[in-house]
Amino acid sequence: MKSTPPSPSFDTPSPSVAPKGAIPNAAVLIQRWQAVKARIAQAALKAAREPQGIELLAVSKTFSLQDIVTLKEQGQRCFGENYIQEAVEKIESAKSFSPMKDAQWHCIGPLQSNKTKWVAQCFDWVHTLEQLKHAQRLNEQRPAHLPPLNVLIQVNVDEGPTKAGVQLQEVLPLAKEIMGLGRLRLRGVMTLPDFSPEFDAQLAMHQRGQAVFASLQKELGEVQIDTLSMGMTQDLEAAIVAGSTLVRVGTAIFGGRTEPTQD
Ligand SMILES: *Cc1c(COP(=O)(O)O)cnc(C)c1O
Secondary structure, three states, rough: OOOOOOOOOOOOOOOOOOOOOOOHHHHHHHHHHHHHHOOOOOOOHHHOOOHHEEEEEEEEEOOHHHHHHHHHHOOEEEEEEEEEEHHHHHHHHEEEEEEEEOOOOEEEOOOOHHHHHHHHHHEEEEEOOOOOOHHHHHHHHHHOOOOEEEEEEEOOOOOOOOOOEEEEHHHHHHHHHOEEEEEEEEEEEEEEOOOOOOOHHHHHHHEEEEEEEEHHHHHHHHOOOOEEEEEOOOOOOHHHOOOOOOEEEEEHHHHOOOOOOOO
């Protein structure tokens, strides 16, 4: 393995950017990241899929920009964040690190009307669109100098009434509305099913997500609809077997988190 350059240091990271848990050193972080890539490749092989067809989103919420830069230097391009204020600080600070120039930032936290402006200005992707109202706000607030914001509709595959995400029968109508918004680019769907320890149960849930994705592709075309965001640390294998094109992995790369209570 090639030696890694010294990591950048930061003067006074604000509290929301400072890592909550133990800071893994760069070598450990890189090792874990490589192990996740190997898991993805292995799962792709089993599913007779091309590993290049599965994007790894490194979910860096609660972890430092320093860890993000370390992985970016190794070739990790996409980073996922949930907490808008934390994310905005990191994305702004990242601008002073040249390796971060072509990083892609994905918003995977719940959207709130009073934060859509930040999302529209700072992120490249949003995975958690569930309301036309939010889509319209993002569309209006997306700055003209940036490319259209890539969006995914979050789908409620569990079908529980209290679960986040759009009900199955409402996905297509919402998708068609989003297609009319010029500053957004609809790319597909995202799912966040309740965790189950059983592989077969994980697979069944992910197959529902795949079915929604496939029906959207049929309606709107496979060039337009190319992203199925599905699978996390504990169920990425089942998600890949079911057809996921993007897995969102935090814990297996960065370690355990202490989630903040505030946003
Ligand atoms: C935190 C988070 C993840 C990452 O979860 P891990 O289990 O740590 O891999 C993925 N997706 C969403 C929406 C998240 O909030």
